[in-house]
Amino acid sequence: MIDLHCHFLPGIDDGPETLDQALDLARMAVADGIRHAVLTSHVDPDRYPNDKRSLLAAVESFAGEVAKAHIALQLHLGGEARLCPELIDMLAENQVPFLGEVDGYRVLLLEFPHPLIPVGSLRFVQSLLKLKIRPLIAHPERNKAILAQPDKVTEFAEAGCWLQLTAGSLVGRFGSQAQETAYKIIDEGWNCVVATDAHNLQNRPPLLSEGRAALQQRYGEAVARSMVLERPARILGLPIELASG
Numbered sequence: 001m002i003d004l005h006c007h008f009l010p011g012i013d014d015g016p017e018t019l020d021q022a023l024d025l026a027r028m029a030v031a032d033g034i035r036h037a038v039l040t041s042h043v044d045p046d047r048y049p050n051d052k053r054s055l056l057a058a059v060e061s062f063a064g065e066v067a068k069a070h071i072a073l074q075l076h077l078g079g080e081a082r083l084c085p086e087l088i089d090m091l092a093e094n095q096v097p098f099l100g101e102v103d104g105y106r107v108l109l110l111e112f113p114h115p116l117i118p119v120g121s122l123r124f125v126q127s128l129l130k131l132k133i134r135p136l137i138a139h140p141e142r143n144k145a146i147l148a149q150p151d152k153v154t155e156f157a158e159a160g161c162w163l164q165l166t167a168g169s170l171v172g173r174f175g176s177q178a179q180e181t182a183y184k185i186i187d188e189g190w191n192c193v194v195a196t197d198a199h200n201l202q203n204r205p206p207l208l209s210e211g212r213a214a215l216q217q218r219y220g221e222a223v224a225r226s227m228v229l230e231r232p233a234r235i236l237g238l239p240i241e242l243a244s245g
C-alpha cells in the first residue's frame with residue numbers, strides 16, 4: 001500500500017519528536033503493509049514554517065536513517081499545505097512540495113483549518129485549478145464545518161478537488177460522526193484516496209490496513225485497492241506492482 005499522508009519526520013511539526021520515535025513509526029507502517037510513504041509534514045507559516053527545500057533536506061536525512069535501520073519503506077517528499085494567504089506567494093515561488101502530477105495537474109495536499117472552511121476557499125481552489133494545481137483536500141471528514149453540514153464538501157468536489165479520507169475515520173477512531181461523514185463522501189462517488197495521517201504510535205498510528213479492510217467489506221476489493229494503492233500510485237507516478245504489498 002501507499003500512504004499519501006503521514007507525519008514521520010522528527011522534530012519539525014506535531015509528528016514524532018525524536019529520531020527513534022520516527023523510526024518506530026516507519027517500522028509500524030511496514031508491518032502494516034505500507035511500502036511507500038509520502039512524508040507530508042505541515043507547511044504552515046504560522047505554526048510550522050517548513051518549505052520545499054527544508055523538507056527535502058529532512059526527507060533525505062531521514063531516508064538515510066531508515067536505510068541504516070534496514071526498514072523497507074520507500075520515502076517520498078510531500079507536504080500538507082495549510083490554506084492561508086501566504087500560500088499564494090509560496091506556490092508562486094515554488095516553495096511548496098507537491099505529491100505528484102496526474103494528467104498535467106500537480107497534486108497539492110491542502111488542509112483547511114479544523115474548525116471551519118474560510119470564506120473564499122472555493123474561489124481559492126478554483127484559482128489553483130486554473131493554474132493546473134489539483135487540490136487533494138486533507139481529511140474533509142474531520143473538518144468541523146463539514147461535520148456539521150456534509151453538503152459543504154460538494155462544491156469543492158464538483159469544482160475538481162480530490163478528497164483524502166483518514167483510514168482511522170473509516171473504523172471510528174475519530175468518532176461516529178467522522179466515520180459516517182467519510183462513508184457519505186465515498187458514497188457520492190467522488191475521487192477519494194485513503195491515507196493514515198499518522199503522527200505517533202499511540203493515538204495517531206500509521207495503520208492503513210484497517211481502513212482497507214473496512215473499505216473492502218463495504219465496497220469490495222476493487223474499491224479498496226483503488227483508494228490505498230492504485231490512485232495513490234498514479235499520483236506518485238509509480239507502477240502499481242512496485243507499490244503492492
Ligand SMILES: [Fe+2]
Pocket residue numbers: 005006007040080138197
Ligand atoms: Fe496531516
